[in-house]
Structure formats: C-alpha cells, structure tokens
Amino acid sequence: MKAQTLLAATLFSVAISSPAWAAGDAAAGKEKSAACAACHGPDGNSVAPDFPKLAGQNADYLSYTLKGYKTKARTNAIMNGQAATLTDADIANLAAYFASQKGLTIKR
Amino acid sequence: MKKYAIASLVLLAAASGAAFGAGDAAAGKSKNSMCAGCHSIPGYRTVYPDTYQVPKIGGQHASYIVSALKAYKAGDRKHATMRAIAGSLTEQDMNDLAAYYADAK
Numbered sequence: 158m159k160a161q162t163l164l165a166a167t168l169f170s171v172a173i174s175s176p177a178w179a180a181g182d183a184a185a186g187k188e189k190s191a192a193c194a195a196c197h198g199p200d201g202n203s204v205a206p207d208f209p210k211l212a213g214q215n216a217d218y219l220s221y222t223l224k225g226y227k228t229k230a231r232t233n234a235i236m237n238g239q240a241a242t243l244t245d246a247d248i249a250n251l252a253a254y255f256a257s258q259k260g261l262t263i264k265r
Numbered sequence: 266m267k268k269y270a271i272a273s274l275v276l277l278a279a280a281s282g283a284a285f286g287a288g289d290a291a292a293g294k295s296k297n298s299m300c301a302g303c304h305s306i307p308g309y310r311t312v313y314p315d316t317y318q319v320p321k322i323g324g325q326h327a328s329y330i331v332s333a334l335k336a337y338k339a340g341d342r343k344h345a346t347m348r349a350i351a352g353s354l355t356e357q358d359m360n361d362l363a364a365y366y367a368d369a370k
Contacts, residue, residue, distance in 0.1 A: 206326040209333075215318035231342065262323035262369045265305050 186254030189247055192239060201255040212260025219252035288327060293365030296358055299350050324369030334359045
C-alpha cells in the first residue's frame with residue numbers, strides 16, 4: 158500500500174517535472190547571446206532582412222530550431238557551426254532569453 | 266536609335282521586375298487561410314513529427330519569409346505540412362504573404 162502510494166507519487170512528480178522542453182534561464186541566455194547578436198541583433202530584432210528576427214519567438218520553437226541545427230537535421234552553413242558547441246542548457250537559456258524580448262507577433 | 270530601344274527595354278525589365286518582386290500585403294491577407302489555421306492560434310502546437318509551438322511569423326522580415334517558403338517548397342527544409350503548403354504557392358503568393366506577415370500588427 159505504502160509502496161504503491163510512493164510509486165504513484167514518484168511517477169506523478171516525474172511526469173510534471175519533465176516537460177518536453179526544459180525551461181531555460183533568460184539571464185544566462187543573455188550572457189551567451191553575444192555570438193547571436195552580430196546577425197540577429199542584441200535583442201533578437203535583426204536589422205538585416207536575410208537574418209530572421211528571434212525576439213519574442215516561442216522558446217520551444219527556438220530550442221527545436223537550434224537542436225535541428227546542432228544535429229544537422231536542418232542545414233545552414235552559418236548556423237550548423239554556431240549551434241555545434243551549444244549544450245542543451247545553453248540552448249534552453251538562449252531560447253528563454255530571445256523569447257522574453259519584444260518583437261514577433263501572432264497575426265490573424 | 267537601336268541603343269535607345271535596348272536601353273528602354275532594359276529599364277522596362279528592371280522596373281517590372283521590381284514591381285513583380287514586391288508583395289502586396291492586402292493580397293497576402295486574402296491568401297492566408299492555409300497559414301492561419303496554425304500560425305494565428307496562440308500556443309498552437311505541432312503534433313507531427315515533433316511537438317513544439319509553431320513559430321510566430323508576424324513582424325518577420327519579408328525576404329526571410331520568402332526564403333523559408335522557397336526552402337520548404339524545394340525540400341531543403343523538412344516539414345511535411347509546410348512542404349505541401351509551400352509547394353502550392355507561386356512566387357507571387359509567397360511575396361504577397363510575406364508582405365502581409367512582415368507588418369507585426
């Protein structure tokens with residue numbers, strides 16, 4: 158009985174503590190973002206039209222994108238190199254930082 | 266005389282090329298029904314092949330939107346739904362949609 162309760166509690170806490178994407182630390186992401194700023198702008202609002210704006214983008218989409226570049230599931234000469242050395246924590250932190258900036262919107 | 270004719274032809278081609286390249290935001294708005302089902306819903310998630318919130322595209326650079334759509338159409342960017350949708354778009358459709366979405370409001 159006790160063991161069952163414990164097991165249920167453990168499974169429940171694992172379930173709630175394992176979201177599909179780990180939540181990042183925006184402040185740590187900002188410190189890591191200098192390399193991004195050169196093309197995407199310091200807050201992710203890029204000026205050059207060939208480089209996408211990142212400001213306000215969904216954090217889990219940013220993580221998905223960076224992981225895709227890291228594994229080369231998505232190919233881009235610049236981004237494959239940039240993402241290669243990022244850890245999962247770096248990716249989550251960068252995603253949290255750019256997602257917290259004001260920029261992109263949802264249009265009807 | 267011939268020179269003038271060639272020069273005016275070149276000028277005409279340049280001018281009409283620019284006009285074609287520019288998107289029409291109003292036309293884009295009338296073509297966005299396929300986009301809106303996912304990109305207009307806050308928090309909307311893809312379910313296949315990966316699960317994540319679909320990207321926000323309001324306020325994105327028009328030229329980046331066009332390059333993304335072309336990459337989906339060509340299969341350089343892999344996403345089954347986006348490949349199918351982009352595959353149905355002409356270059357003018359892409360330019361119009363990009364002009365519509367480039368305005369963040």
